[in-house]
Amino acid sequence: MKVILLEDVKSLGKKGQIVDVSDGYARNFILAKKLGLEATSKNLNDLKLKKAHEDKLAAQRLQEAKDFAAKLEGLQVTLKIKAGEGGKLFGSISSKEIAEAAGEQLGLEIDKKKLVLPNPIKAIGTTMVPVKLHPQVTGELKVIVQEA
16 A cells, blocks of 8 residues: 655654555554545645645745845844953953844844854954854854944
């Protein structure tokens, strides 16, 4: 019996795959636990339409991320903090503070988890901070740290 999987099934296949299993396994396990549907022409057509819709949404999200990355390229955020001799800061600037400053100064909602900052900024100057907007798109935000 051919079955369309609705969820990942260990040692059988991934969600959305069409697999061939024995009738008993399909009836007693896959269909009973709602892990899959019988591969009728109606269900196959529904699966095809659902995949087309998901592909369209994924392309739309990718385009939105590219547009946002292009918008970020020319923007900069300025942060002021106390500093000592040689431009060393008292404390450091984290991704949370950068995200808050971007919200205040630029009116952009950037999630602090999307800012790729391996180490907090600990010196005065200009830093380009990568922003992971999509698995395929990374923009850069210019962060300027000045002495207060």
